[in-house]
Amino acid sequence: MNKISVEDLVQQFSLKVLAGQDHLQKSITQPRVHRPGLEFVGHFDFFPTERIQILGRKEINFLHKQTKEERKIRIGNIVHYHPPCFIVTTGEDGLTYLRHHCNEEGIPLLVTEIPETTSEYITKLDTYLINKLxxxxxxxxxxxxxxxxxxxxxxxxxxxxxxxxxxxxxxxxxxxxxxxxxxxxxxxxxxxxxxxxxxxxxxxxxxxxxxxxxxxxxxxxxxxxxxxxxxxxxxxxxxxxxxxxxxxxxxxxxxxxxxxxxxxxxxxxxxxxxxxxxxxxxxxxxxxxxxxxxxxxxxxxxxxxx
Structure with a gap:
């Protein structure tokens, strides 16, 4: 099975590392990414835990609107499965709570620095992963x-x-x-x-x-x-x-x-x-x-x- 590391991804796409710096050697083996939605409300029956998790404007806005306790539960439920990394496409503002969870669980938290829509980024990333893996x-x-x-x-x-x-x-x-x-x-x-x-x-x-x-x-x-x-x-x-x-x-x-x-x-x-x-x-x-x-x-x- 082919695989790449999170560090390979950071270098290829010039990503900024916000958390989990000591875990960039984690392996990525799945050729497509996942954008969590139902998982934030507790539905995990088909959660692809081995895929990169993408957080765009919809996901970040949803988390920002939750209370501190609600965020802790919703994010905690996802990081519990230890996906290879999270990538946020909306900048790093207001992500202190997400940094905390990712550092605790040893999951790299990455942020895109090139302005583009989440759907555009997912298409580009999927293409790269399919080819590499x-x-x-x-x-x-x-x-x-x-x-x-x-x-x-x-x-x-x-x-x-x-x-x-x-x-x-x-x-x-x-x-x-x-x-x-x-x-x-x-x-x-x-x-x-x-x-x-x-x-x-x-x-x-x-x-x-x-x-x-x-x-x-x-x-x-x-x-x-x-x-x-x-x-x-x-x-x-x-x-x-x-x-x-x-x-x-x-x-x-x-x-x-x-x-x-x-x-x-x-x-x-x-x-x-x-x-x-x-x-x-x-x-x-x-x-x-x-x-x-x-x-x-x-x-x-x-x-x-x-």
Missing amino acids: AEETFIHGVCLNVFGMGILLRGDSGVGKSETAHTLIGRGHRLVADDIVKLKKLSPQTLLGTHDEKTKEFLALRSIGLINVVRSYGLKAFQNETRISLDIKLTRWQKDSLNNELEQHPEFKEYLGVKVPSIEIQLQPGRDVAGLIEAAANNWYLRQQGYSAASDFMNRIEEEGT
Whole structure:
């Protein structure tokens, strides 16, 4: 399970620490935050205790209107569950009582210093947490962004993945990762491809060696991450094994429980593999829009026969 510390959060978002300074190494393991509401009135049946607790204007105004004894009860009920931290988005005025509870229970109390609405902050924080805490795995291959779509290139060592990627970069597409591709599961349907930092911007070409695509071709040649749309396996040419049907039956490759459409492209001297990958990307996009070239073709045949 991936995790980050409260201190990581403080540094990433430039948060001010009001209480619990000695407990900033507490772990955060849940990818979404929680904004307590029902918990303040004693309903804890579905309280996500392992999530960051966000206190916005509504929550702080509600607490300010309570008597000292009522606040003690309502806040005490929540801190009793020891969430990883509280983040207040309305400034630090009048939070003495909250500091006291957080110091007593060893819970970091943080305050945002950049003016923005609570909903905007929650969206930004959720996005960061989902990315950082996502389940991940590594595969051997190349990841590219082709026409705005994330493409995974797989195949045996030496089959020509990196050389094909180099050709695609020359045609204006972008490298994301070469050799080691990190895959992150952002949701049951969303897979993100990125690099492992060490190989960032590098492409390894046989007979040439390592090249830095940004130094060689400019910033447009590299992209930090991309949502994976298509998996392509490059294989060596096998005579009479190619399928010539009008439309291929959909096949899928599964990563971290996410199914990705997958096709196979065979390599042969003189075959424009980069062009075929571009065609596959365009074809996938059209299918997402509901268009099938094979169906369009058959409709024309039927119309001609009537």
